[in-house]
Amino acid sequence: MEKGECKNVYKVYNKIGSWFAENRAADLVEKAYLNDILEHLPAGAKVLDLGCGDGKPILEYFIKHGINVLGVDASTQMIELAKANFPTTGFLLKDMRELDLEEEFDAIIAWHSFFHLPAGDQPNMFAIFKRHLKPDGILLFTSGTERGEVWSMNGGENLFHASLATAEYQTLLLENEFKLLRHKINDPDCGGANVWMAQYKPR
Known part of the structure; x- marks a missing residue:
């Protein structure tokens, strides 16, 4: 595995985007x-979906509930699929990691996308989350349970995942003025x- 694919996992999704879209679970286990x-x-309200993939099923769920969503992804293939699926979104x-929009959102979702970032890049994301949220805005993300790296095969490609320790995420949330609602x-x-x-x- 090339080192660049550890730092820029979206490049792997440029290869497996169609496979991923066909095989990603569509039963909306995230619904709750x-x-x-x-x-x-x-x-x-407006929602920011970071690592939106092809838009299914999360972005699609919000659209069905009449919510305005902006989908962001670093993979050209995933964005192309998303645009085809939702041409008016x-x-x-x-x-x-380079997001700097002059806009604040009511919620930010980084579901099964944030954990593709190297551990060294994850702490800086909390300032980015904060900058793009309105006061009382909601942040939803997934991570690992302990500091480390994991690889998994998807569509014939080895996908990189990384996590900080639980205590590190708790500290980052606190330092960036987030109140933990659920973990x-x-x-x-x-x-x-x-x-x-x-x-x-915000205090």
Whole structure:
């Protein structure tokens, strides 16, 4: 595996995008968390989906509930698929680590995308999350349960994942003025995902 594919996993998705879209679970195991976000959203809310992939099923779920969503992904193939799936929705080809929009959102989702970033890049993301959220905005992301790296085969390609330790995420949330709402470790009802939901509470 080339070192660049550890640092820029989106390049792997440029190879396996179509395979991933066909094989990604579509049963919406994330639904309980997405519904939690919907309950927090004000009228006219806008959601930022970081690492949106082809838009299914998460971005699609919000659209069906009448929510305005901006999808962001660094993979050209995934963005092309997303645009084909949702031609009236806004999408941006961008590495989330370089995100600097002059806009704030009511919620940010980085579901099974944030954990593709190297551990060294993850702490800086919390300032980016903060900068793009309105006060009381919701952040939803998934991670590992301990500091380390994991590789998994997907579509014939080895995909990189990284995580910080639980205590590190807790500290980062606190330092960036987030209040932890939910933290579910290896949620059996959600494909074993380690889920974090926090609310931006600027002091």
